Amino acid sequence: MSRKRVLLMYAGIAAIALVLFVAIVNWTCSESDAELELLQLQQQQAATWRRQEADHLSARSGPCQCPPVDVALNGALECPPVPALGLAHGLQGGAAAGSLPQIEGIQLAPVRHLTSRLDNKDADVVLFHAEKHPAQRRTGAKLIMGIPTVRRPKAIYVTETLDALLSRATPNELNQMVFVLFLADKDPALLEELWTTVHTAYSQHIASGLIECVVSKSGAYRPWPSPMRRTFGDPEDRVMWRSKENYDYSLLMEYCKGRADYYMQLEDDILASRNYFKGIVQTVELAKDFQPPWSMLEFTRLGSYAKLFRDSELLEIAAFLRYLWLEQPTDWMMFNFVAVKMQNNRIFSRNALFQHIGKQSSLEGKRQDLVDHTFNENGDPGGIDGRPGDEVVSDRSSFRKNPPAEVVTNIIYRGHYSPRAFYNNERPMLAWLRKSQWIEVWFDTPQRLRRVLVRSGHPTRPTDVLVGGQLSALYEGESNYVTITTGATEIDAKNFDTTKAVQVLRLTVTEDHHYQTCFEQIEVVPV
Structure with a gap:
């Protein structure tokens, strides 16, 4: 060239x-x-x-119109309460909605969680048959309990729940409480039917203001999105059921704000222990100096009931449930809320003060046979399990070193109590489990295995165990997993094909868990 x-x-x-x-x-x-x-x-x-x-x-x-000094000296020591919007006011075209910007087509009303007191006039929940209730509602209580209830297809538990709450507290203790029953059915005929049942049994307590029956206003609920956002692979009816529960709790919390020092979330199918009020007060006293301060105390290890919140944070948890209503079940939402509030651990009374008794769920076709084995019939809380900053301590020096591997999961776990640390036997794994979730161990070099042991629970958390799991193996060069064994609490797998090397181990959750699970140890023993 x-x-x-x-x-x-x-x-x-x-x-x-x-x-x-x-x-x-x-x-x-x-x-x-x-x-x-x-x-x-x-x-x-x-x-x-x-x-x-x-x-x-x-x-x-506007400015606070505090009373003059001479009036204050005669007993009027408080400023008038500052009016506040309901959390969902404006979502359905309320007066404030027009002045707020839209985010992705949804009107978001401001959350008035900075006000120290609310008069509840703008709440999205109102008294049902107000003429049967006293003109003045109880305020200044020690404890207010929110109880949402809906009609179940084959059972009704709410009268058992109220009977236990009323009979297992002293008259002096009842004077320091309010029970708010939220009739959460959408069908007006069902509302009237349930109201008749409750009013017939407890008309005296309704007239005195000890029990309030409330319903939601028209337009209180946001419309269902289309298409429905389905998380965790749940079918649409389950997503709608659990999301409505989030919204019910939020509405109820908003209504109860400013009425008592503490708010307890209950359900309509629980049994209270004797002296439960005394047990709650004792536990609050034990936790008063925790740093950072607690945001939620739990009086059962199950579900989203028997959870105690401070009144000062009630609108915050209500807003959290309201705006993220479609994302997760209520108990998970509560756990995430307290994590945001820097309460790093769940804090329980050592003995449960409330027991789950309902077998027929409000979700048609769903049975719930769970019970809390720490329930104390006499209301002795037994102290506190867990506190901010607690470590799950155990002697791990005798635990074997497992073969090098990568650990992956779709499970939500807590902080540094991770699957990687669990596999390396550095510390337990603390997690909230749902059916079909999994942990996978991908060996750096395929291993011929003789035994795999997975233990759950801990001396300080004896009930935080695996309810159901399945251990499977993917042998080298194959495309399908082989089930090795199933079990609960402890899975001990010994029937591996020792002529083949395992590339991946998979532990699959086979049951929904309604409380935190503690994975204590995993032992992988090669041939």
């Missing part, structure tokens, strides 16, 4: 490179301009939102 042709070829390449360089610069600039415009738009929207929210707040609250 002549020198002239070589020079021409290089010149052509340089020209092409220059054209490409100019095109890339222009494209990058246009992208940067677009990103800048988007950022400016977002900042303008945020500024507009802040300005509108400030205008809205100033229009509603």
Whole structure:
């Protein structure tokens, strides 16, 4: 090739490179301009939102009209309560909705969790048959208990629940409590039927203000999205059932705000122990100096009932449940809320003060046979299990070193109590389990195995065990997993094909778990 042709070829390449360089610069600039415009738009929207929210707040609250000094000295020591919006006020076109910006097409009402007191006039829940209730509702109580109830297809438990709550507290203790029964059915005929049952049995307590029966206002619930967001692979009816429970709890909490020092979330199918009020007060006293301060105390290891919250944080948990209602079951939402509040551990009374008695779930076709084996009939809380900053301590020096492997999972676990640390036998794994979730161990080098042992539970958490699991193996060169064994609490697998090397071990959860599970030890023994 002549020198002239070589020079021409290089010149052509340089020209092409220059054209490409100019095109890339222009494209990058246009992208940067677009990103800048988007950022400016977002900042303008945020500024507009802040300005509108400030205008809205100033229009509603204004300066506090505290009583003059001479009036205060005669007993009027408190400022008038600041009015507050219900959490969902505006979601259905309320007066405040027009002044708020839209996010993804949903109107979000501001959450008035900064107010120390609420008059509840704008709550989305109201008294049912208000004429049967006293004109003045009880305030200044020590404890208010929220109990949502719906009609089950084949059973009714709410009268058993109320009978136990009323009969297992002293008259003096009942004077420090309020029971709010939320009739959460959507069918007006069912509401009337349930009201008749409750009023017939407890008319005296309703008239005195000890029991309140409430229902939601029209338009209190947000419409179901379409298509439905389905998490955890749950069918649509289960997603709707658990999401409505989140919303029910949120509405009930909002209604109860400002009425007592503490709020306890109950369900309509529980049995209270004797002296339960005394046990709750004792546990609160034991936890008073915890740092960081507790946000939720639990009086059972099951589900989302018997959970105690401070009144000062009640609208925060209500908003958390309301705005993320479709994401997770209520108990998981509660666990995540307290984690956000820096309560790193769940905090239980050592003995449960409330027992689950309902077998027929409000979800048609679902049975619930769970019981809390720590339940103490006499109401002795037995102290506290868990506190902020607690470690699950055990002597792990005798635990064997497992073969090198990568550990992957789709399970939600707590902090540094991770699957990796569990497999390495550095510390337990603490997790909230749902059916069909799994942990997989991918060996760096395939292993011929003689035995695999998985132990759950811990001396300080004897009930936090695996309810049901299946251990499977994927042998090297094969495409299908082989079930090795199934079990609960402890899985001890010994029937491996020792002529084949295992590439992957998989532990699959076969039952829903309604409380935290502690995986204490895993032992992988090669041939």
